[in-house]
Amino acid sequence: MAVPVYFSDLKTTFTLNLYDKLGMLLEKISLKSKIRKGELVALKLHFGEKGNSSFIRPTFVRKIVEVVKQCQGKPFLTDTSTLYLGSRRDAVSHIKTAIEHGFDYAVVGAPIVIADGIRGIGAVEVEINKPIYRSVNIGSEIVHSDAIIGISHFKGHGLVGFGGALKNLGMGCASRQGKLNMHSTVAPRVSSRACTGCGTCARWCAFGAISYQDSEKKAHISPKTCGGCGQCLTVCPEKAIKFSWDAKTQEVQKKLVEYACGALKGKEKKSAFLNFIIQVTPDCDCFSSSNTPIVRDIGILASTDPVAIDQASVDLVNRQEGNQDSVLSKGCEPGGDKFRGLYPDSEWEVQLNYGEQIGLGSRKYEIVKVDL
Ligand code: SF4
Numbered sequence: 123m124a125v126p127v128y129f130s131d132l133k134t135t136f137t138l139n140l141y142d143k144l145g146m147l148l149e150k151i152s153l154k155s156k157i158r159k160g161e162l163v164a165l166k167l168h169f170g171e172k173g174n175s176s177f178i179r180p181t182f183v184r185k186i187v188e189v190v191k192q193c194q195g196k197p198f199l200t201d202t203s204t205l206y207l208g209s210r211r212d213a214v215s216h217i218k219t220a221i222e223h224g225f226d227y228a229v230v231g232a233p234i235v236i237a238d239g240i241r242g243i244g245a246v247e248v249e250i251n252k253p254i255y256r257s258v259n260i261g262s263e264i265v266h267s268d269a270i271i272g273i274s275h276f277k278g279h280g281l282v283g284f285g286g287a288l289k290n291l292g293m294g295c296a297s298r299q300g301k302l303n304m305h306s307t308v309a310p311r312v313s314s315r316a317c318t319g320c321g322t323c324a325r326w327c328a329f330g331a332i333s334y335q336d337s338e339k340k341a342h343i344s345p346k347t348c349g350g351c352g353q354c355l356t357v358c359p360e361k362a363i364k365f366s367w368d369a370k371t372q373e374v375q376k377k378l379v380e381y382a383c384g385a386l387k388g389k390e391k392k393s394a395f396l397n398f399i400i401q402v403t404p405d406c407d408c409f410s411s412s413n414t415p416i417v418r419d420i421g422i423l424a425s426t427d428p429v430a431i432d433q434a435s436v437d438l439v440n441r442q443e444g445n446q447d448s449v450l451s452k453g454c455e456p457g458g459d460k461f462r463g464l465y466p467d468s469e470w471e472v473q474l475n476y477g478e479q480i481g482l483g484s485r486k487y488e489i490v491k492v493d494l
């Protein structure tokens with residue numbers, strides 16, 4: 123049976139604005155029936171790396187906070203520390219970055235609680251008994267919350283093709299140990315022809331895995347030290363660092379889907395997902411800048427199924443004509459695969475197929491439009 127995925131486009135009137143339409147989406151997924159008085163509700167989102175400008179607008183999050191409060195729930199905004207040395211590497215830096223991006227109590231009406239503690243080690247081992255993992259390491263405040271709302275900015279992603287609800291849950295709720303575990307099979311390599319020796323990758327590598335060979339001043343990655351976080355791939359201005367898009371990157375997608383199961387464990391009926399298909403950038407919000415969107419702004423989706431909402435988001439993006447001013451050079455025609463256009467060898471379907479295979483959700487969905 124097709125799962126309903128509710129959709130609001132961006133059309134508004136003087137009497138019905140986009141916040142009202144977001145409220146209508148929350149009604150459609152019966153958010154109020156999932157939250158009881160006094161429950162702690164995790165609003166899992168991405169605050170954006172310092173310099174990024176495509177993260178979800180805090181005023182949209184405020185609308186969701188208001189609805190949770192109407193149920194007398196206690197909402198908090200949450201995310202986990204990053205593997206790499208950016209502006210969200212520990213809870214103090216993370217909260218500072220979030221507030222600088224507008225996620226302040228005065229704006230959003232809810233406090234920030236970083237899910238894995240001040241140094242990214244506050245985690246709980248959650249038993250899932252799936253094909254890859256028996257248990258996964260999830261940020262403790264996610265585990266200890268009563269309900270979870272995944273609020274995702276839908277966009278491209280250099281390692282897994284696209285980032286939506288599954289990635290927000292799977293990678294985003296994992297502790298540092300969990301993230302490391304998921305990435306550990308990925309091994310990047312440097313094209314010495316393209317590398318200019320600028321040093322950017324080494325500055326971002328939290329593992330000290332990148333050095334320079336004196337004579338040529340080319341980056342060299344030590345496979346033994348590399349943690350597989352993927353950050354060097356995304357920061358290299360020359361696109362000189364490559365991953366082999368093979369079984370290993372497909373394995374990362376499967377792992378993050380199993381981690382998503384761990385993040386939702388015990389809260390399967392107390393969870394909801396929103397995907398904002400607005401400012402669809404080629405890369406994720408971990409970037410310290412936001413490149414030109416690959417398609418026009420499309421709207422907001424809501425569902426109780428994280429697989430269905432991501433499948434619907436992919437389809438809506440691929441249906442559009444590609445933005446000629448963006449980095450997208452292939453798959454630009456309506457119906458063309460925008461994510462393979464960005465990352466030609468990515469097998470982004472793996473996360474959706476695997477999510478369905480292990481019972482996290484369904485790829486069969488039906489769009490139900492919220493009309494004016
Ligand atoms: S960021 Fe790219 S160009 Fe710069 S040193 Fe690293 S691999 Fe070379």
Ligand code: SF4
Pocket residue numbers: 310326327328329330331332343347348349350351352353354355
């Ligand atoms: S070399 Fe390895 S650990 Fe360092 S940034 Fe690249 S992928 Fe991450």
